[in-house]
Amino acid sequence: DAGITQSPRHKVTETGTPVTLRCHQTENHRYMYWYRQDPGHGLRLIHYSYGVKDTDKGEVSDGYSVSRSKTEDFLLTLESATSSQTSVYFCAIRATGSGEQYFGPGTRLTVT
Amino acid sequence: RKEVEQDPGPFNVPEGATVAFNCTYSNSASQSFFWYRQDCRKEPKLLMSVYSSGNEDGRFTAQLNRASQYISLLIRDSKLSDSATYLCVPSRSNDYKLSFGAGTTVTVRA
Numbered sequence: 001d002a003g004i005t006q007s008p009r010h011k012v013t014e015t016g017t018p019v020t021l022r023c024h025q026t027e028n029h030r031y032m033y034w035y036r037q038d039p040g041h042g043l044r045l046i047h048y049s050y051g052v053k054d055t056d057k058g059e060v061s062d063g064y065s066v067s068r069s070k071t072e073d074f075l076l077t078l079e080s081a082t083s084s085q086t087s088v089y090f091c092a093i094r095a096t097g098s099g100e101q102y103f104g105p106g107t108r109l110t111v112t
Numbered sequence: 113r114k115e116v117e118q119d120p121g122p123f124n125v126p127e128g129a130t131v132a133f134n135c136t137y138s139n140s141a142s143q144s145f146f147w148y149r150q151d152c153r154k155e156p157k158l159l160m161s162v163y164s165s166g167n168e169d170g171r172f173t174a175q176l177n178r179a180s181q182y183i184s185l186l187i188r189d190s191k192l193s194d195s196a197t198y199l200c201v202p203s204r205s206n207d208y209k210l211s212f213g214a215g216t217t218v219t220v221r222a
Binding site: 031033041042043045048058088090094098099100102104105 | 156
């Protein structure tokens, strides 16, 4: 157990509304990641963070922003949700040294 | 060319059988590899890490072929609980991002 929690676990929202997903870790890992997973696409990186206030874009960052004001929390915001952002969102941390990533339980987001 | 390619399957095998599948990767600089298993509607979980030519953990064996740029995963004596999607992930030491394959689905039947 890598001590990663995500909230909310499920959310239904309407098109055009802002949504924030939270990832919380308890083990002080430097690197944190947000992925989305859709059928036929596998896991795709949205944004990642390499420290407090240090973030960078992944391959599918359009429409998403992130913030990391504390080591333990990494927030993903959908500025104006669209139906194409209906997906399962996973947060992950990178273990120091090994490069292995460990995932949170996921957030299932539906945009209607 | 995709960085990681996996046969999506599904591989349908009876309990007790051996099943093996490959993952090809395009970046020859990949130094280590991870296999994750993912159950339906759950998060990926690390199954095995490969830092040299291969690794073995119980009924699971990973074998790396650097010359042909593929890594295989073999499952012996399959159990019903092995039914899952297996994700292949190459890793490079100077890159903190991972590229995940889309996965190979294995279904073990009684």
